[in-house]
Amino acid sequence: MFEKLKEKLGGFKKAIGTVLETKENEATEAAKVETAKVETVKAGIKVDIETDLKTQVTSSKIEEIKKTPEPVPKAPAKFGILDKIKAAVFEQEFIIEESSVKDILWELEMALLESDVALPVAEKIVESIKLELVGTRRKIGSDAGKIVEDALKKAILKVISVDYFDFDEFIKKANKPVSIVFVGVNGTGKTTTVAKMAERFKSQNYSVVIAAGDTFRAGAIEQIDRHAQALGIKIIKHQEGADPAAIIYDAIQFAKAKHKDIVLADTAGRMHININLMDQLKKICRVNNPDLIIFVDEAIAGNDAVERAKLFNSAVPFSGSILTKADADSKGGAAISISYTTGKPILFLGVGQTYKDLIKFEPQWLIARLFE
């Protein structure tokens, strides 16, 4: 998962790390010269102070006889200033100018675009890294690799954490039944995801009802019915061609009557440009007012998934996304871009074809994956 993106981020880290190390070496050399100068001055002043002290000691003997001896002046006062100078040199900082990282940042932007990261998101990441690295004072001896990695992590975390909420906490606290409608274009994995979510909820001891809301595609009702039977979950279904809004309504009424916790509604795949089918989806959501609308798309679709998400979100504003087939996605572009572009978080990743192949998405988890 996301191997190519990992590789590209690693390449950037190495390239910019080299720039930091070069800058640091230059600053260290300069510091050595300054330190040598200070040591010379210090040695000279030390001689002066020793002479002063001798004089003071002689005076104090005279004062002793006069009963009130003068305190011996404290030599470290003079050394204190010198030590401060010396420390400043040792702690010398170096600054990275924009000119020295401009090309590398440009390459990073290209690498992100090649990884299917959406343009505004790639720009945002590069901008954050630039803000983090350029013009900031760095101490000699800082770990260049860590500085770059931290800047990268922070930049990516910012774009993938948009409006993040803890899905499990939300479900726990929500009034039951919680109704969830799954939407998206054809073949992205909605039906499989409904089954995976049903399995997950069941394992958390919630009672689940599935609504067979795809009455459009031939064989869709049988497909979801097979999943429901395999998982031992109640399904509400009508015949092919029936009104999906009515089926989902029935499923919610059933769940209310039988005190079920969760209603998972499958819907037919539809192209975001098909006005009639998008109107039907709007009707489904208007009639049923679901607690959550989840947009399902394939991670491997990259930028296409992000574009479709934008259009679905404007037709039926959704609560979050699930990216399926992440197991087959080496680029990671959709996973990086979809939250920032839609303003809605990723909730889960589909990572295979079995019921268990669903991972709860947490921004920190992705960051750890990318930099492990």
Ligand SMILES: Nc1nc2c(ncn2[C@@H]2O[C@H](COP(=O)(O)OP(=O)(O)OP(=O)(O)O)[C@@H](O)[C@H]2O)c(=O)[nH]1
């Ligand atoms: N590798 C992999 N395959 C997946 C994943 N999720 C779904 N699939 C496969 O994708 C194919 C399509 O899945 P469906 O669940 O039927 O997709 P859909 O969105 O319901 O399709 P329509 O109802 O036709 O719009 C199936 O072969 C699934 O097994 C995933 O996370 N990883």
Ligand SMILES: [Mg+2]
């Ligand atoms: Mg389906």
